[in-house]
Amino acid sequence: MTTARIHSMETFGSVDGPGVRFVLFLQGCRMRCRYCHNPDSWKLDGGEEKSAEEILNYALRYKSYWGTQGGITVSGGEPLLQIDFLLEFFKACKEAGIHTTIDTAAGPFTREVPFFSKFEKLMQYTDLLMVDVKDIDPERHLDLTRVKLDNIIDCLRFLDSISKPVWLRHVLVAGYTDDDGEILRFKEFAQSLHNVRKIEVLPYHSFGMYKWEALGMKYSLADVEPPSAERVEQVLNMLDAQSYPDYK
Ligand code: SF4
Numbered sequence: 001m002t003t004a005r006i007h008s009m010e011t012f013g014s015v016d017g018p019g020v021r022f023v024l025f026l027q028g029c030r031m032r033c034r035y036c037h038n039p040d041s042w043k044l045d046g047g048e049e050k051s052a053e054e055i056l057n058y059a060l061r062y063k064s065y066w067g068t069q070g071g072i073t074v075s076g077g078e079p080l081l082q083i084d085f086l087l088e089f090f091k092a093c094k095e096a097g098i099h100t101t102i103d104t105a106a107g108p109f110t111r112e113v114p115f116f117s118k119f120e121k122l123m124q125y126t127d128l129l130m131v132d133v134k135d136i137d138p139e140r141h142l143d144l145t146r147v148k149l150d151n152i153i154d155c156l157r158f159l160d161s162i163s164k165p166v167w168l169r170h171v172l173v174a175g176y177t178d179d180d181g182e183i184l185r186f187k188e189f190a191q192s193l194h195n196v197r198k199i200e201v202l203p204y205h206s207f208g209m210y211k212w213e214a215l216g217m218k219y220s221l222a223d224v225e226p227p228s229a230e231r232v233e234q235v236l237n238m239l240d241a242q243s244y245p246d247y248k
Contacts, residue, residue, distance in 0.1 A: 001051050001052070001088070002051075002052065002084045002087075002088045003051050003085065004024075004026055004050055004051075004052070005026065005027040005028060005045070005047040005049055006024065006025070006026060006047050006050050006055075007026060007040070007047050007076070009022070009023065009024055009025065009055075010023040010025070016075055016101070017070075017073045017099075017101035017130060017167075018069040018099070018128070018246070019066060019068070019070030019071070020066055021071055021073045022062050022066075022072045022073070023074075023075055023103075024055060024073070024074045024075070025038075025041065025076060025077060026041075026047075026075070026076045026078070026081070027041055027044070027046050027047030027048075027076075027077050028042070028043065028044040028046070028047070028076070028077045028078060028082065029041055029042045029077045029105075029107075030078065030081070030107060031078065031105055031107050031134075032146040033105075033134060034144055034176070034221050035171060035173055035204055035221055037207050037208025037211070038077070038208060038211070039208065039211050039215055039217065040211055040215065041076060041077040042077070052088045052089040053092070055089065056092050056093065059072055063098075066098075069099070071093075071101065071127075072093055072098050072099070072100055073103055073130075074090075074100075074101070075103035075104075076103070078105060078107055079102055079103070079104055080107070080108040080109065081108055083108075083118045083119065084118070086102070086122055087121060087122050090126055093125065094125045100125060101127060101128040101130060102126055102129050102130070103130040103132075104129060104130070104132070105152065106131050106132075106156070107145075107151070109151050109152065109154065109158075111158075123159075123162060126164070127165065128164075128165045128166070128167065128197075129159060129166050130167045130169055130200075131152075131155070131166055131168055131169065132170070132171070133152065133156075133168055133189075134170075134171065134177065135149070135177050135182065136149075136185045137185070138150065140176070140182070144176060153189075156168075159195055160193045163194070164195055166193070166195050166196050166197065167198040167199070167200060167246065168190055168196055168199045169200045169201075170186060170199070170200070170202070170239075171202045171203075171204055172202065172203055172204055172232060172235055173204040173221065174204070174227055175224060176224070177204075178227060180238070183239065184238065186239065187239045190239065191240075196244055197244055197245050198246035198247055199239050199244055199247075201235050203232050204221075204224065204226055206219075206221065206222070206226075209222060
């Protein structure tokens with residue numbers, strides 16, 4: 001039996017996929033996003049260890065709230081770093097008839113084995129992926145997250161090739177990820193895919209700043225203000241977000 005390292009769990013998630021969801025946040029991430037609101041989830045060997053069976057039994061207590069649309073989302077940290085657990089967990093979820101979603105930044109994706117063969121198998125048990133594209137420009141992506149963009153784009157191309165439904169997410173950070181030219185490049189990229197069901201624009205916030213300070217790290221975006229609701233709306237329009245089937 002494979003165990004997972006857990007950061008936390010949310011029993012009534014409403015922003016991490018369709019409907020009401022049980023959200024499992026896995027521990028561990030190799031990205032270093034400047035705006036990360038959970039830097040306490042980075043440490044690969046932190047968190048609490050639990051088995052797939054234990055988590056599923058706990059999540060099932062909330063099944064009656066999920067209705068026809070809801071289900072289970074695994075987020076992070078970076079969930080794909082614990083792909084062996086995900087495979088076992090989502091297989092059991094599908095056997096129990098549960099809608100499954102992965103909320104990922106796709107950083108660990110590679111076409112090399114053993115990861116790729118596990119990922120292909122995992123897709124058989126995954127209904128939806130929410131993929132956070134931090135920045136469509138490779139250099140800016142590297143500056144923002146300290147990891148490369150190319151394998152993330154490759155992951156999205158692969159998901160397109162197998163027609164796996166995807167929601168794209170983009171965090172809007174003034175002076176970093178809200179440049180009109182980049183937004184239009186992101187739009188072009190999204191439109192080149194055939195499996196995108198929704199695009200979400202998430203306004204940057206600094207709620208996690210205190211965690212950086214508590215961990216003794218410098219928060220580099222301390223002077224950045226959240227975008228206005230009007231700017232978020234404008235970016236959604238630029239991306240033609242209303243044209244995607246799951247847009248609400
Ligand atoms: S991918 Fe998510 S958890 Fe990892 S550093 Fe970025 S925001 Fe934080």
